[in-house]
Amino acid sequence: MSAVDDQQRRTGLFQRPSSTAGIKGWLTTTDHKRIGIMYFVAAMIFFMAAGIEALLLRLQLATPEAQVLDSDVYSQMFTMHGVTMIFFAVMPLSAAFFNYLLPLLIGARDVAFPRLNALSLWVFVSGGIFLYSAVFFGGYPDTSWVNYAPIQEVGADPAGYTLEGGVQSNRMLFYSLSIQIAGIASLASAVNFITTTLNMRAPGMTFMRMPVFAWMTLVVSFLMLFAMPIIGVALWQLMFDAGYGGNFFRPGAGGEPILWQHLFWLFGHPEVYILILPAFGIVSEILPTFSRKPLFGYAAVVFSGVAIGFLGFGVWAHHMFTSGLGPVANAAFGLTTMFIAVPTGIKIFNWLGTIWFGSLRYRVPMLFSIGLVAMFTIGGLSGVTHAIVPHNAQQHETYYVVAHFHYVLFGGSVFGLFAGTYYWFPKVFGRMYNERLGQAHFWIQLIGFNLAFGPQHILGLEGMPRRYYTYPPGMGWDLWNLVSTIGGFLIALAVLLFVINLVWSARKGPEAPSDPWDARTVEWLTSSPPPQHNWDVVPTISARDELWHRKYTDEEIPRPVPAGASSDHEQGEADSEHIHLPDPSWWPLVLAIGLPVASWGVVMDSWPVIGGGIALMLFAGVAWGNEPVTEPEPDDVAEPVEP
């Protein structure tokens, strides 16, 4: 930071926080690394909440006609499990990696819009808190994460609107508004990371030298940029239907329920790539490092990622084959869905090519990455079976679908994100995690995962439907349901080991060098953990796998690279550069608080509360606009600062 820390800053409308210490420092931070860590912690809390919900579901289903949960609570739990996992656990976990790593991977000092970045974090957290506050307003949403409107008119908490007005469905409003809030956070992140990747790469960091994870961040950001507004519209419409008697999806007044499905899946299918591509990016960094080989077919991996992102917008109706689209549309979308398996397959073959004849080191990140390749392939193959329309009609709404997307999202995304957590843990905390505990985590999780979701393929093909809170005995489903429940608890044990490992190692683990894995990309060039300004001198990039190049190509004998610097440092011009870092700010946090306040106002049907929330947001917005990103410093007051 700079010397002005203790000075009073008065260029904004109000006095600005100036210290980065203590809890206030975390609340007002604009440092992408701190924001990334907070993203991770918050997302893990939601991940565990959603995991507990899943365990309750599995307990209820372990035996036929069990009485652990009644049908109403069961519906709330599976809805909350889905919504939380997707919008408040896996997406923000990916965002944690984007935040922490993207600037380091492309050689930048921060993201393009540091305060917008803080806003994303706080909006996501406030959205999650808002969602879980539903328990005080008549219960959690209970109509599954896809929420086929006008389902708000039935169930335990129906929206009983007639043309003259009536009662609103609070549960549906919590569904609509909390995902809306999470969507705002994602949209802000998307704008931020697109601008950062396009505009803030280090000198020499051309697009084709960018690490694959940076590429996947860019692709995912574009997916979010174009998919979030679609679900945003659908959720607004749902809010008007559930809260204000609108007719968007009410057939009685001319509404069209199928439009909800179109808008939802127009977003929903890109969403699955939003969830999986970050994990693909992570393993594309880990596999080369632990195989001690460059990534096989870098260009193919990058372009197949882009192609997946692009094609992902053209397959949404494969979720709607049974809704009566007609044979032409069904055939067309079946075909595009099979096409999308091609770039995905390209990636898998390139990963295998990377491992092939490598000198492999089976450390925990590598184990999880290999786990992803294997498990995702199973999920991908069962996905292809969905593309076959008649097959799809048979599997529709059965446990086969549940098995498929858990292999993709847990076997894919979560394995990848855990791999990345172990891989970059030494960089983030400057300490090593416990290898044996990590290995135990991996094997328990792998076994538990396959026990939990493998049998669900069989259950689905035997006709067990999704979303039913119980089943009668004698259907032949008893054994596999019990096995699945046991697997679920093994996963919980594995995740517990994971959390213990992280918490313990962050405080007590052995100290890590700046480059513990003999890695390839430039984030390992700087110290562990990196200084607030990331680099004393921004590295100049001359090759793909820049660090590897520096270590093994520039010189005949590999030498350790000094922490926090590089060969650039020795060239002299270094310390003359004056580093401007964004200053802390209260306004992202204040603005984010306004969103749930206004949303509670909608639920309570209270215009003063809505107005209060909006006023808070406007106030914070204006104060934000009147405060420069970086305060002018005494030695360069003349320099204009960007608004």
Next chain:
Amino acid sequence: MTDTHDAQQEQDQQGQHQYPPSTGEYWQIAAILAVLTAVEIGLYYAGQAGMAASVTIPGLIILTILKFVLVVLWFMHLRFDRPVLNRLFIIGLIFAGVLYGIVALITLT
């Protein structure tokens, strides 16, 4: 931090038109927009008076696109700006047009 390959884009920029346009040019564009709007309203009333919808509707759509393009190119300076900005906007335009076109087609048939 400028990439080398951006240098040629820079040359493209300097080509035909000077940025920023003069205020006189802005007034001219505004006048054209006003005239186009007047024609649109005229077409609407012509339709009311019995002109075939097969004439008025395509006419209205073309005029709207013209107005859209004029504002984007001149008032939003896209004509003078970096191609990357163009692309960001056009990708959105294509996505919106194609995706919603298909949805409307499926729903209405």
Next chain:
Amino acid sequence: MATETAHAPQTNFNVSNEKMGMWAFLGSELLFFGAFITVYLVYVPRTADGPGPEVFDIPFTSVSTFILLMSSLAMVLALAGMQDGDLRRFRTWTLATALMGLVFLGGQLYEFTLFVQQDGLGLTTSAFSTSFYVLTSFHKVHVAVGVLMLGTLWFMSFTGRIRADGQGTNAVENVGLYWHFVDIIWIIIFTVVYLIPVDLVT
């Protein structure tokens, strides 16, 4: 512009982060409004025996459309004033833009009250009415946010955050982009909602 380029941040694409972020956001907004417009188009004929598009007052809406169109001219003139280092021109035209935005909003709200009170077209009347009100209201919210940003810019020119030496040109340009975008969305809505459907329905 001279002072601006002198201090423009060095970026890979040689364009300020703010401007690139704004264009990305506008690209996203196209999908937002596109969905509302598509839903409206599907629902135009679905009036559930309530009033349909025939209640629209074309002459009245034409006038407010014209005012919003001309506010875009005022906006570029404000930016031109800023680029010439003429703070007075900037203030005048910024204020003019915001005022025209307010007049547009007032006209729209007045029209809404007429629809509800005279024609009995409420939010809950039919799929047509819901989609009409929600589409145009979201546009209005965008106009209102724009007016607020213009007011903030005007205010900032007195506190020294926007100065004749070119500081703040970037902010003015980006607010301008947003304002023009809101205008082009209205250009589309005016045609699609007000001018075309009556032909389709009759």
